Amino acid sequence: MPLKELPLSTLEDIMVQIGEAGRRMAEIGASEGAAGNISVYAGRSLEVQSVFPLVEEIxxxxxxxxxxxxxxxxxxxxxxxxxxxxHPLENLGVVQIEADGTHARLYTAPSRLFTRLTSELNSHLAVHNDQVAATGSRYSALVHAQPLHLTYLSHISRYRDPVELNRRLFRWQPEMIMIFPQGVAVLPFILPGSAELMRATAAALHTHRLVVWSKHGVMAHSEVSVKRAADLIEYLETSAHYEVLNLIAGEPADGLQPDEIRAIARALGIASPMVGEARGARRGGEE
Structure with missing residues (x-):
């Protein structure tokens, strides 16, 4: 497995990686128009006001x-x-969360192109809060995107069954059991931006690295880097593309069989409830 990337420490570094992740989501067709959103939590001091000089209480x-x-x-x-x-200054805002955890200062640039932060900010905050409270991590990254093939599959009822979705998508690439040892979580369609979606997403990402928002897209989490969160979406979307190709062709291909996936897990020492090898793989861990 690749070596861990160290969470980046400067404001400029974080902005560059957010930009790279966003660009990649667009390249794979996962963020049409203004679809998708990204956030990164840094539990360290950042020098922001020289870059984002406008300040408001929120x-x-x-x-x-x-x-x-x-x-x-x-x-x-x-x-x-x-x-x-x-154009990071036009598209990003920086929030300094105050001691009460309910108020903050929003720093932006004069050239900003938005009047408020992402409409999914509640879900981003809830997931980051849950992750930091559970692990003590000082870094947390989230990417929400709308990958074409995966989102299409979630419009078909059988793919909204978590067991069926994982079974069908894990068979297309040996890497899947390595990247998602806990599998992927699946939520039914829930109103975007709602408190219900916020609560369900935080619960799902407490035990998984990625959650499918049925008929809407996905949200992926990484405590390593925002680019790793984007990678998770790319891996799953690639398997979804295989699945759609197989459906179009009349399903002639079987993909990897369960015993073959189990053999991969055993060879790599992966403890995964997905293949019945073990239960309780470390939550959110990334090798």
Whole structure:
């Protein structure tokens, strides 16, 4: 498995990686128009006001006490992920979360192209808060995107069954059991931006690296880097593309068989409930 990337420490580094992740989502057809959003939590001091000089007090859409004193970089509502790399100041805002975990200072640039942060900010905050509270991590990254093939499959009822979705998608690439030892979580369609979606997403990502929002897209989490979160979406979308090709062809291919996936897991020492080798693989862990 690849070596871990160290979470980046400077504001510029984090902005560059958010831009690279956003550009990649656009390249794979997962962020049409203004679809998708990204956030990164950094539990360390960042020098932001020289870059984002405008400051305003805001009330957070949900309490995030575990993030108090930290910083959250997030995309603006209506911005395009593909444009962040070249124009980060226009598309990103930086939130400094105050001690009460319910209020914050929002730092932006005069050239910003949005009036508020992403409409999914409540889900981003809830997941980051849960992850930091559970692991003590000082870094947490989330990417929400709408990959074409995976989102299409979630419009078919059998693919909204988590067992069936995982069974069908894990058979196309040996890497899947390595990347998703816990499998992927699946939620039914829930109103975008709602408190219900926020709660369900935080619960799903407590035990999984990626959750499918049926008929909407996905959200992926990494405590290593935002690019790793984008990688998770790319891996799953590739398997979904295989699945769609197989459906179009009349399903002639069987893919990897369960015993073959188990053999891969055993050879790599992967403890995974997906193949019955073991239960309780470390939550959110990334090799």
């Amino acid at each position: 009330e957070l859409p949900t309490a995030a006490p575990a993030l108090a004193g930290g910083w959250l970089l997030a995309t603006g509502s209506g911005t395009r992920l593909r444009e962040i790399y070249d």
